[in-house]
Amino acid sequence: MTSYGAKELAESSRTVRKNTIQIAEDIPEDKYGFSAAPDTRTVAQLLAHIAFGNGFQRQIHAVERRTTLDGIDFPGMLQKLWAEEKKSRNKAEIIKVLHSTGEDWAAWLDSLSNEFLAERVQMPHGSTATKSRLEMLLSVKEHEMHHRAQLMLIERMIGIVPHLTREMQARMAPAAKA
Numbered sequence: 001m002t003s004y005g006a007k008e009l010a011e012s013s014r015t016v017r018k019n020t021i022q023i024a025e026d027i028p029e030d031k032y033g034f035s036a037a038p039d040t041r042t043v044a045q046l047l048a049h050i051a052f053g054n055g056f057q058r059q060i061h062a063v064e065r066r067t068t069l070d071g072i073d074f075p076g077m078l079q080k081l082w083a084e085e086k087k088s089r090n091k092a093e094i095i096k097v098l099h100s101t102g103e104d105w106a107a108w109l110d111s112l113s114n115e116f117l118a119e120r121v122q123m124p125h126g127s128t129a130t131k132s133r134l135e136m137l138l139s140v141k142e143h144e145m146h147h148r149a150q151l152m153l154i155e156r157m158i159g160i161v162p163h164l165t166r167e168m169q170a171r172m173a174p175a176a177k178a
Contacts, residue, residue, distance in 0.1 A: 005117060009112075010110035017102030020047075020151075022163045024091070026163060029091040031043055034154065034157075036154055046151055048089065050098065052097075068124075069124040070125070116133060
């Protein structure tokens, strides 16, 4: 049996963030104001949202080390996160924040024990459901990948072939020539 623990979670989070940063670097700064449709986030807003996307789980698991979500101030926590992500930043500042928040998060994940990851957290509002901390912490990576997919589609819309596609095409080119 294979175990997926803190080391694997930290490493996969670093890989996901590395790929997000590559997209942030590939998109020209003059396209950071682009949004794919009305009432959707711009490139800059998506990247800032990703950069601070671990804040909710960090508060629950690292700061408060909650065992239940009952009594949590969801609106208050979200307002703080949204205020941080709405601050005006240029491309270089956004990339710097992506680096720092990504590495801070991965370093914290790397420090966790399997026992901590196995702990159960009670879901809110009288629910009998619980989730492991591992499942909840994995959601940060899933959330980033969800928004990164949006960014990759935006890259296509503005004429950029995403870096992972370029890398795959480069690997496949020798086989295509044979």
